[in-house]
Amino acid sequence: MLPRGWKKLLLNLQNKEQVLCPNCCSSKVEYIYVGDLKKRVGFQLVWCNSCKQGIRLSRVLIPNDEDMLSFDDEDEFSKRVPEFKVLN
Numbered sequence: 001m002l003p004r005g006w007k008k009l010l011l012n013l014q015n016k017e018q019v020l021c022p023n024c025c026s027s028k029v030e031y032i033y034v035g036d037l038k039k040r041v042g043f044q045l046v047w048c049n050s051c052k053q054g055i056r057l058s059r060v061l062i063p064n065d066e067d068m069l070s071f072d073d074e075d076e077f078s079k080r081v082p083e084f085k086v087l088n
């Protein structure tokens, strides 16, 4: 189960709409896809850079038009993704 507000946020992200953090209402929400570059299957992280809370979605299909990182690209991962509290 996703915490309150995050399901709607995901829908808005999919529709490329502006999103606000369900926790602190900041617009500094970011996401990343990480997975197998060929199969385009992996996980998605969505987090707020303001309050450092977010969610993790496992076993997602990564859309072809979305940027993604490889599972083993740890350097880039640590550059792009801050420490945040996973709510789900």
Ligand SMILES: [Zn+2]
Binding pocket: 021, 022, 023, 024, 025, 026, 048, 049, 050, 051, 052, 053
């Ligand atoms: Zn926030």
